[in-house]
Amino acid sequence: MKILARAYCWWNPFDKDIEDLVSNCTTCQSNRPDPTAVPVHCWLLPNKVFERVHADYAGPFMGKYLFVLVDALSKWPEVHIVNNMTAETTVRLCGEIFSRFGLPRVFVSDYGTQFTSREFKQFLKNNGIVHKQGAPYHPATHGQAERFVQTVKNKLKAKGCQQKSLHHILSTILMAYRRAMHPATKESPAMMMFGRQIQSRLDLMLPLTTTENTEYVRTIKSFAVGERVAVRDYLASDKRRFGKVVEPQANCTITWC
Incomplete structure (x- = not known):
């Protein structure tokens, strides 16, 4: 438009008037291409394991839902199969997970109704947990849980999972993921979380290590x-x-x- 106008006339301010005309045109703005995407803001790395966790739901999958919770530092995943994704179910699952790993300092989720409900917010407040949510309509800002949701769904489909074998196959997937080296940390989630590698059937191929037996001294009680x-x-x-x-x-x- 500027090039065409310059071929016939010019005034001051020439460029600004044409830009204002286009920016105020509803039809032009409705059909313009999306602006260039800017780099997504990255979450800061936590100082310790289970300091910040990311949670999300996947499904419905075979009539069930998958509650996914991932630790931001160790990448340790927790996946639970549930019949619904209500606030009551979410509070119960979080309570079970927190009883094993302790309370996180920050809980990250999307804007699902189960995470924005009064019951869930009160649960976090009672436990002193800060609730942070990603930008609406930008799943990349909630990437920790989103990526693992896709990983689990792809693995279940690749396994040809049926409803009767859902729990067994999911356990197999979690076992492999938790003991495999994560590209971001160069350590397995199990090693990051517990400081040791969890054992699997692969360890049966390794020779048994024997430890030196210490002689057990039995104390005999004597009576007078x-x-x-x-x-x-x-x-x-x-x-x-x-x-x-x-x-x-x-x-x-x-x-x-």
């Missing part, structure tokens, strides 16, 4: 003649019977009082 003792009598109604040592032998002889 005349010493009072208590004996557990499993046949009598009273649990304990009291007696006095008459003569020490291999099996002490006790006279009952």
